[in-house]
Amino acid sequence: MxxxxxxxxxxxxxxxxxxxxxxxxxxxxxxxxxxxxxxxxxxxxxxxxxxSKEALFQAVVLERIQQFAEEARALATAENPGEVFVDYFVRVIKQASLNRAICDALAESSGHAFKAGAGEEFRAALGELLARAQAAGAVRADIDGDDLRALIVGCLAVERYAPGSAHLVRVVIDGLRASGHAASAAATTP
Structure with a gap:
């Protein structure tokens, strides 16, 4: 090139x-x-x-997804993996909810964001944070990367269509927690 x-x-x-x-x-x-x-x-x-406009849109979305992946990779060795995972999950939802293009791309199950390299990087980095939180006993073990992506898309829909409904995202986060962690962490979630 x-x-x-x-x-x-x-x-x-x-x-x-x-x-x-x-x-x-x-x-x-x-x-x-x-x-x-x-x-x-x-x-x-x-x-x-x-x-084309679609090529520009794809470049913008892929750049943002790449930034999400880089941030997740930087957090992969952080202490307290359960807290790091929840904080990151909430941050992705908050940042993506402010950008209609990112919401649309993440919601598109067969879209370019997850077929392209940046999407795979994001999926892998998010999966690593999830696996570390699960190994620490902070996140339930029956959730995988695809489930997590679906939950992110659902939370984005809540943020997009019911702004100011942060309590609904907390409900999802409480559902992600391993059974012993939900009550003790309820006061610390956003």
């Missing part, structure tokens, strides 16, 4: 940042011209880096 010039890298980064902001609000409904305007570049610059 040809190395990009510094100005091209800056323009690509501006387009990605503008697209993330625009997609967060409007999902795929946002016109590319609006993204170009928000980025302070011409529409041609957007098309030079991304041949």
């Amino acid at each position: 040809e190395k990009m010039r510094a100005d091209a890298r800056r323009n690509r980064a501006k387009v990605l940042a503008a697209a993330e902001e625009a997609f967060a609000l409007d999902g795929l409904a946002v016109p590319l011209d609006d993204i170009a305007r928000l980025a302070g570049v011409g529409a041609g610059t957007v098309y030079r880096h991304f041949p």
Whole structure:
């Protein structure tokens, strides 16, 4: 792959940042011209880096999913795996719920986010946090990565369609806890 010039890298980064902001609000409904305007570049610059709105959307989503995976990997050796897992689970839901594009991508069971490498990285890193929390006895053993993804999507729907319903996410978290941990940790969950 040809190395990009510094100005091209800056323009690509501006387009990605503008697209993330625009997609967060409007999902795929946002016109590319609006993204170009928000980025302070011409529409041609957007098309030079991304041949279609779908390609730009995919790049934004994959970048965010990659960030989630990197964060999970960084937490993989943290002490108190049960607490780390719950905190991370809640953080992913809160961050993703603010971005319609991420919600849409995570909810899409056959979508590009989970077929692409970043999706697999996220799944693996999240699975590692889950396995450590289960080994510590903090999370029930009958949950796997696919169950967890479904629960994240369900929590995102709660956050999206019933804003301010953090207590419903706590109900899900309580359901994830191993039986001895739910009562003792109820006061510490968000």
